[in-house]
Amino acid sequence: MIRIEDVDRxxxxxxxxxxxxxxxxxxxxxxxxxxxxxxxxxxxxxxxQKPLTWVRQVLSLVxxxxxxxxxxxxxxxxxxxxxxxxxxxxxxxxxxxxxDSKGYRFVREAIAEFIHARDGxxxxxxxxxxxxxxxxxxxxxxxxxxxxPRDGIxxxxxxxxxxxxxxxxxxxxxxxxxxDEAHDWKLSREAxxxxxxxxxxxxxxxxxxxxxxPGNPTGGVLDASNVEMVLxxxxxxxxxVIADEVYQTNLWQPGARFVSFASVLEQxxxxxxxxxxxxxxxxxxxxxxxxxxxxxxCRNVPEPVLEQITKLQSxxxxxxSVGQVLTYLLVHPPRPGEPSYEQWAREKGEVLEAxxxxxxxxxxxxxxxxxxxxxxxxxxxxxFPRIALPPGVTDAEWCMALLEExxxxxxxxxxxxxxxxxxxxxxTILPPLDEIETVVKRIAEFHLAFARRRRx
Amino acid sequence: MIRIEDVDRxxxxxxxxxxxxxxxxxxxxxxxxxxxxxxxxxxxxxxxQKPLTWVRQVLSLVxxxxxxxxxxxxxxxxxxxxxxxxxxxxxxxxxxxxxDSKGYRFVREAIAEFIHARDGxxxxxxxxxxxxxxxxxxxxxxxxxxxxPRDGIxxxxxxxxxxxxxxxxxxxxxxxxxxDEAHDWKLSREAxxxxxxxxxxxxxxxxxxxxxxPGNPTGGVLDASNVEMVLxxxxxxxxxVIADEVYQTNLWQPGARFVSFASVLEQxxxxxxxxxxxxxxxxxxxxxxxxxxxxxxCRNVPEPVLEQITKLQSxxxxxxSVGQVLTYLLVHPPRPGEPSYEQWAREKGEVLEAxxxxxxxxxxxxxxxxxxxxxxxxxxxxxFPRIALPPGVTDAEWCMALLEExxxxxxxxxxxxxxxxxxxxxxTILPPLDEIETVVKRIAEFHLAFARRRRx
Numbered sequence: 001m002i003r004i005e006d007v008d009r010x011x012x013x014x015x016x017x018x019x020x021x022x023x024x025x026x027x028x029x030x031x032x033x034x035x036x037x038x039x040x041x042x043x044x045x046x047x048x049q050k051p052l053t054w055v056r057q058v059l060s061l062v063x064x065x066x067x068x069x070x071x072x073x074x075x076x077x078x079x080x081x082x083x084x085x086x087x088x089x090x091x092x093x094x095x096x097x098x099x100d101s102k103g104y105r106f107v108r109e110a111i112a113e114f115i116h117a118r119d120g121x122x123x124x125x126x127x128x129x130x131x132x133x134x135x136x137x138x139x140x141x142x143x144x145x146x147x148x149p150r151d152g153i154x155x156x157x158x159x160x161x162x163x164x165x166x167x168x169x170x171x172x173x174x175x176x177x178x179x180d181e182a183h184d185w186k187l188s189r190e191a192x193x194x195x196x197x198x199x200x201x202x203x204x205x206x207x208x209x210x211x212x213x214p215g216n217p218t219g220g221v222l223d224a225s226n227v228e229m230v231l232x233x234x235x236x237x238x239x240x241v242i243a244d245e246v247y248q249t250n251l252w253q254p255g256a257r258f259v260s261f262a263s264v265l266e267q268x269x270x271x272x273x274x275x276x277x278x279x280x281x282x283x284x285x286x287x288x289x290x291x292x293x294x295x296x297x298c299r300n301v302p303e304p305v306l307e308q309i310t311k312l313q314s315x316x317x318x319x320x321s322v323g324q325v326l327t328y329l330l331v332h333p334p335r336p337g338e339p340s341y342e343q344w345a346r347e348k349g350e351v352l353e354a355x356x357x358x359x360x361x362x363x364x365x366x367x368x369x370x371x372x373x374x375x376x377x378x379x380x381x382x383x384f385p386r387i388a389l390p391p392g393v394t395d396a397e398w399c400m401a402l403l404e405e406x407x408x409x410x411x412x413x414x415x416x417x418x419x420x421x422x423x424x425x426x427x428t429i430l431p432p433l434d435e436i437e438t439v440v441k442r443i444a445e446f447h448l449a450f451a452r453r454r455r456x
Numbered sequence: 457m458i459r460i461e462d463v464d465r466x467x468x469x470x471x472x473x474x475x476x477x478x479x480x481x482x483x484x485x486x487x488x489x490x491x492x493x494x495x496x497x498x499x500x501x502x503x504x505q506k507p508l509t510w511v512r513q514v515l516s517l518v519x520x521x522x523x524x525x526x527x528x529x530x531x532x533x534x535x536x537x538x539x540x541x542x543x544x545x546x547x548x549x550x551x552x553x554x555x556d557s558k559g560y561r562f563v564r565e566a567i568a569e570f571i572h573a574r575d576g577x578x579x580x581x582x583x584x585x586x587x588x589x590x591x592x593x594x595x596x597x598x599x600x601x602x603x604x605p606r607d608g609i610x611x612x613x614x615x616x617x618x619x620x621x622x623x624x625x626x627x628x629x630x631x632x633x634x635x636d637e638a639h640d641w642k643l644s645r646e647a648x649x650x651x652x653x654x655x656x657x658x659x660x661x662x663x664x665x666x667x668x669x670p671g672n673p674t675g676g677v678l679d680a681s682n683v684e685m686v687l688x689x690x691x692x693x694x695x696x697v698i699a700d701e702v703y704q705t706n707l708w709q710p711g712a713r714f715v716s717f718a719s720v721l722e723q724x725x726x727x728x729x730x731x732x733x734x735x736x737x738x739x740x741x742x743x744x745x746x747x748x749x750x751x752x753x754c755r756n757v758p759e760p761v762l763e764q765i766t767k768l769q770s771x772x773x774x775x776x777s778v779g780q781v782l783t784y785l786l787v788h789p790p791r792p793g794e795p796s797y798e799q800w801a802r803e804k805g806e807v808l809e810a811x812x813x814x815x816x817x818x819x820x821x822x823x824x825x826x827x828x829x830x831x832x833x834x835x836x837x838x839x840f841p842r843i844a845l846p847p848g849v850t851d852a853e854w855c856m857a858l859l860e861e862x863x864x865x866x867x868x869x870x871x872x873x874x875x876x877x878x879x880x881x882x883x884t885i886l887p888p889l890d891e892i893e894t895v896v897k898r899i900a901e902f903h904l905a906f907a908r909r910r911r912x
Contacts, residue, residue, distance in 0.1 A: 001698050002730040004760040006663070009605035011764055019557055019770035026557075045552035065517035066509075066521075070531040096501035098738075098745040100476055100483075132748070135772040147464035165771045207462070240458050264629040274458040282554075289554040290777030292588070304460040308467055314475035315621045316591040320776040321746030333600055 003445065008431035014168040017161050017415020018426075022399050026409040037439060039427040040409045042216075042381045044287030047430045049351060050284060054237040054344045055329050058083050062095055062325055076383040078338035087325055095321040101314035103130025103295075104321075107328040111295055119263035127306060129313060130324045134246045134280035135294030140208075140312050141242055141276045144305065145207045146172035152204040155196060156187070158384060158416035158424070160216045160244070164441050175206055176417055184375050185212070185220035208240040209233070211261070211383050214247040214379025217416050218358070218428040220381040221251060227264045235274045239274060246280040246294070247380040249352070252359040256378065262299060275299040281326045283381065285351040292325030294329070355381065358429040358436055365440030371447055381430060384416070387423050387447065390454045395423035399400075401450055406442040470624040473871020474882075478855050482865040483667045493895060494867045494884040498672075498837045500743030503886045509812065510800045511785050514539050518551055518781055532758060533795035540750050543781055548680050553825070557770035559586025559751070560777075563784040570787035575719035583754040583762060585769060586780045588704045589745075590736035593752030594666075595622050596768050597698055597732045598688070602628035602664045608660040610651060612643070613879070614840060614872035616672045616700070631655040631662055632873055637842065638833050641676035655747040665689070667717070670703040670835025671874050673882040675815070677707060677835040681723055689730055696730040702750070703836040704738040705808070708815040712834065718755060724774065731755040737782045738863040739837065741807040750780030811837065814885040814892055821836055821896030827903055837886060840872070843879045844901065846910045851879040862898040 030036045038046060043218075045051060057076050060381035061067050061084035063276045074430040088094055090106030102108065108125035115123040123201070143149060149171055155163045157176040167174045176194035179185040192209070198208050211230055222230075234241050245263035251258060265275055274385045281293035298306060313319070316353050333348075334341040359377040366374040387426050389398060393411040402425075403409050413424030433437055460468070474497050486492045494502060501507065513532045517523050524537050544550055546562030557695040558564065564581035587593040598619075601607060605627055611619045613632040623630045633651035635641040648665070655662050662745045668676035669678045669685055678686075699717035707714060721731055733831040737749035754762060769775070789804075790797040813832040822841045823831040830841035858881075859865050863872060869880025887895055 001728045001756050001758070002601075002765070004758065005613060007600045007761055007764050010603075011600050011768065014767065014771065016767060016771050019767075019773075035838050041554065046549045051550070051552045053522075058522035060516045060523055063519055064509075064512040067516055070528070072528060075526040090767060094507070095746045096507045096744045098497065098499045131587060133772060139772065141538045144463045145458075147466075148858045162771060169768075217727050241746070266679065271811065272457045286550045290551045290772070292774075292776040300459070302460065305458055305463055308460070311470065311472060311475075312625075314468065315470065315472045315625070316589060316595065317475075317745070318748075320748040320779055322778045323776055363777075411525060436631050436749055 002323065010169050010171050014165045015415070016165040017163065017411050020411070021414060022396070023409060025400065026403055029403070029407070036409050037406055037431055037435065039439070042283060042428050042430065043288065043289050045428050048286045048432050049430070051288065051346070052347045053327050054080060054334060054340045055286065055288070055326065058329060059325065060088065062087050064092070079334060079338045081338050087328060091321070093156045093221045095325065096098065099318040099321055099324060100408045101310050101318055102128070103324050104328070107324050110328050111297070112331045115262065115297065119260055119266070121260070121263060121266040123297060127301060129296045130327060131294045131296055132292040132319045133245065133282055133322060134278040135162050136319070137276070137294060138162060138242060138244065140296065140309050141208070142166050143168055143170070143312060144308055145198060145240065146170040149173060150204050152206040154192070154201045154206060154209040155240070156212060156215070158217050158413065158418055159210070160212055161415055163210055164417070165200070173199070173204045175204060175262035178419060179215070179218055179220065181375065181419065181422070184378070186228070187220070187226055189228050189229050189233060192230070192400070196237060197228060197382040206237065206239060207226060210242045210244065212244040214250055216247065216380050217382045217384040219375065219377035219380050219382055219384065221253070221256060222259065224264060226261045227259050227261055231261065231265060231268065231270055231273055235270060241275045243275060243277045245277055245317060246283045248279065249284040250355065251355045251379045262297065265299060271300060274301045276301070281330050281337060282322065284330070285348045286326070286330060286361050291323045291326045292320055293326040295327055297347070298439060300393055316336055332406065343407070354433060355429065358433060361433070362429045362440065363428065365436065366443070368449055369444040371451055377429065379411060381428050382426050383429060384413070384424050385424060386427050388451070390451060393454050395425055398423070398450060399425055402443065402446050405444050408439055408442060437455060466627050471617065471871065472621040473867050476867070476871060477741070478859060478867060480866060481856065482859055484861070485863070491863055493864050493887055494893065495887065495895070496867050497886050498739060498886065499745050500886050501745065504581050504888045505589060505743045505886070506803070507744065508800060508803045510536060510790060510796045511742065511744070511782065512729040514785060514909065515778060515781060518543050521550070521622045523750050524873055526576050530858055535790060535794045535796050540547065543784060551781065553773040554804070555777055555780060557766050557774055558582070558584070559775055559780050560784070563780050566784050566788045571718065571753065577719060577722040578862065579753060583750045583757060585765060585777045586753055586783060587750045588748040588775045588779060589738055590700065590734040590750040591618050592775070593732070594618060594698060594700065595748060596752065596765050597615070597664070598622050598626055598628070599768060600764055601696065602626040603673035605629060605662050608693070609664040610648070610665040611660060612666070612668060612671070614673050614874055615666070617871055619666055619865055620873070629660045630656070630659060631754055633677065634875060635671070635674055637831065637875065637878070640834070641671060643678065643682055645685050645687070648686070649748060651694060662693065662695060663740045664698060667700045668700040670706060672703065673702060673837050673840040673842065674836045675831065675833035675836050675838055677709070678714060678715065680720060680750050681713050681716045683717055684834040687717065687720060687724065687726055690700070690729045691726060696732065699731060699733045701733055702739045704735065704844065706837060707835045709834050718753065719898045721755060727756060730757045732757070737779065737786050738785070739760065742782070742786060745806070746777045747782045748776055771882045776819070812884065814889060816891045816894065817889070818883065819893065822899070824877060825892045825896070825900040825903055827907055833885065837884050840880050840882050842868070844905060844907070845879045849910050851875050851881055854879070854906060855881055858899065864895055864898060
């Protein structure tokens with residue numbers, strides 16, 4: 001019989017905090033009847049966010065095309081039926097057949113148009129891969145880049161643990177570059193150089209830099225000059241770039257604009273840096289996490305390398321077809337004047353406005369707690385506040401005690417990485433608006449009591 | 457910029473023939489306007505098989521729950537709405553939220569009941585993992601078992617290239633055991649011993665044996681004594697067993713019965729062999745390949761090892777939710793007396809009857825061709841006939857020429873593995889009934905001309 005010692009060491013060593021021991025304990029408490037507020041993971045619909053009507057109407061018709069003939073006139077807007085028909089035509093055989101390994105061509109074409117509309121640059125549908133969520137796209141790129149323990153991947157500290165877990169799993173070297181908490185998690189060239197040189201001095205060949213923008217867990221948002229700086233760095237050092245841009249529509253500062261890596265790459269005419277950009281249907285205003293839709297777009301990646309990514313996709317055949325359709329609906333929404341447009345735009349606006357208010361409430365609320373300081377939540381769906389803890393107490397202990405005492409499930413900073421000697425936790429901004437005050441209040445009360453108790 | 461030499465060697469070396477160069481060429485020809493008959497992959501709905509109405513009605517309502525109020529009375533049977541409601545209840549938050557890492561608990565419970573009804577044995581929902589198709593389940597198990605180049609995985613020759621590709625990708629050792637073509641691809645203890653001893657003499661530690669039953673690409677079906685023999689072998693050698701049982705409802709011989717590995721394991725009271733069983737929504741009578749549904753059931757696997765599999769799943773969060781619902785519909789179909797039952801049973805019967813006739817037509821047709829001999833297609837969706845070729849000609853050349861001259865896309869035996877000096881191809885049995893005669897006729901004409909030409 002298989003024993004735990006038989007399990008490959010890399011698997012055993014990989015850690016994925018956002019679904020780790022604290023979350024397991026939360027589920028256990030829930031089974032015992034406790035009410036748990038899950039702030040551990042960006043899962044909007046589990047906390048009451050509604051799916052967009054237009055999206056679900058189309059998916060419903062795509063699953064059961066005969067429905068179009070059963071619905072009374074006016075039950076859905078005409079463009080819903082049109083969109084479903086055009087999806088079915090584009091799919092060739094409906095959602096029940098395997099798709100191309102890269103994903104439906106019509107979706108990849110729509111993504112290319114979306115990128116063109118967003119950034120004013122061309123995109124090649126053959127360099128786009130549809131994936132089961134953005135995670136799988138990131139994993140494909142890391143898989144081709146990591147050949148052994150000396151292949152280094154630069155990741156931000158703090159980072160999203162998909163990256164650290166996958167690097168461990170694939171046997172590569174994690175090369176952390178520190179974001180500057182004192183300056184709203186700013187990304188500096190100096191920090192990149194420090195990390196790169198340290199890795200090089202340890203015999204590591206750095207292959208790639210991962211940038212998460214807007215930042216998870218930090219909430220930081222890069223401007224054009226930041227993006228340009230990273231690209232210049234990558235060019236100088238001969239690195240590929242993974243741009244994790246799944247929160248590109250989650251910007252909370254008035255007038256903020258998302259700057260994609262692809263746009264700066266093209267504006268600067270950079271032809272010698274390979275760029276892998278990720279997007280997802282799980283975040284933004286859709287929050288369709290369960291459907292596992294997303295894409296990977298490659299630039300300056302030679303055809304033989306694209307073929308290797310295609311092969312990796314083909315080994316498990318293709319991304320799920322419904323997630324692919326959802327990706328189409330993300331990049332090809334109703335246009336003004338179309339019958340569904342108004343409802344779609346209203347629902348989208350409501351979701352984003354609620355998230356914006358929540359970001360503000362969480363940030364302000366946490367900053368009112370003595371011993372907790374929280375940077376600006378400029379984007380994404382998380383706050384990563386710093387907590388002052390008595391010596392010898394870890395943030396993991398703090399999070400576990402918070403869960404036990406209040407039912408609030410957040411994840412310790414250790415799971416994301418942090419400067420030595422500092423303590424943090426990550427919370428999503430996703431609880432319903434009317435619960436956020438309560439959540440913050442309970443955290444405040446808990447922290448006070450915890451700090452007092454632990455100081456003795 | 458990334459170059460092909462920068463791509464990890466294991467990735468470059470992995471080969472996945474069913475979507476390899478022949479298929480790429482077929483797609484190229486199709487883009488040029490040629491009509492291609494795709495017999496390379498078990499993708500029933502791409503060749504005209506219809507999805508089951510009940511299944512798609514439920515999925516339609518699950519995607520858009522408000523639909524229940526829009527439908528005129530009687531537009532769908534009452535149990536469809538009931539099933540959709542119970543799925544939505546079971547999911548907790550609908551299909552838009554991430555599920556548990558292992559998958560929806562209510563689906564895992566339904567799978568346990570399905571196994572109980574099928575085999576009369578208990579199953580533990582906590583030892584069941586919902587996966588994006590069965591491929592991902594197989595990959596999880598191989599991932600935990602393979603730690604380095606001396607970790608051997610026994611796979612049948614011929615095999616389904618998911619296994620060879622994944623073993624290469626994870627850096628393990630492929631240990632092929634030969635099925636006996638002269639005896640309808642029989643699986644013998646002797647062949648297992650030969651392969652095991654050869655591997656051991658090469659310093660390989662065999663960890664696991666993969667059995668595909670019904671066989672892909674062979675069409676062979678194991679009986680209880682075969683299964684018992686494999687389990688006894690695994691027990692004696694201390695191996696885990698992966699039982700790939702995705703074709704369990706695709707049995708074409710009158711009176712044939714599927715014998716699961718789990719049932720024999722339990723009947724014999726074996727407690728010291730770890731068993732990993734796979735099932736899928738892509739095959740059987742559903743043929744819902746695009747939805748990527750499936751499950752992995754573990755027996756005699758200790759909790760700490762199950763936790764490692766859970767962690768692997770959690771790193772990409774969860775299997776897609778709609779595929780999970782489809783898995784529920786696979787294991788929890790309408791019961792006799794329920795309003796949907798008759799249509800469901802009729803459609804299921806029609807699909808399976810058509811497949812049975814196709815299996816017979818393909819097998820008989822190919823056996824009429826001089827120079828081609830085809831074993832009984834007792835199960836699954838493929839024939840793996842042997843072709844007599846002039847010396848120096850490979851089956852890959854034969855398949856490529858077949859494609860160029862006839863538009864028929866099949867895959868060469870090399871991609872699946874075969875005894876040295878023999879040549880084969882794999883074809884699915886899936887073309888529409890009225891096309892199968894044509895396909896076989898064209899293959900016959902082609903083969904005659906090809907053999908004549910190549911002999912000079």
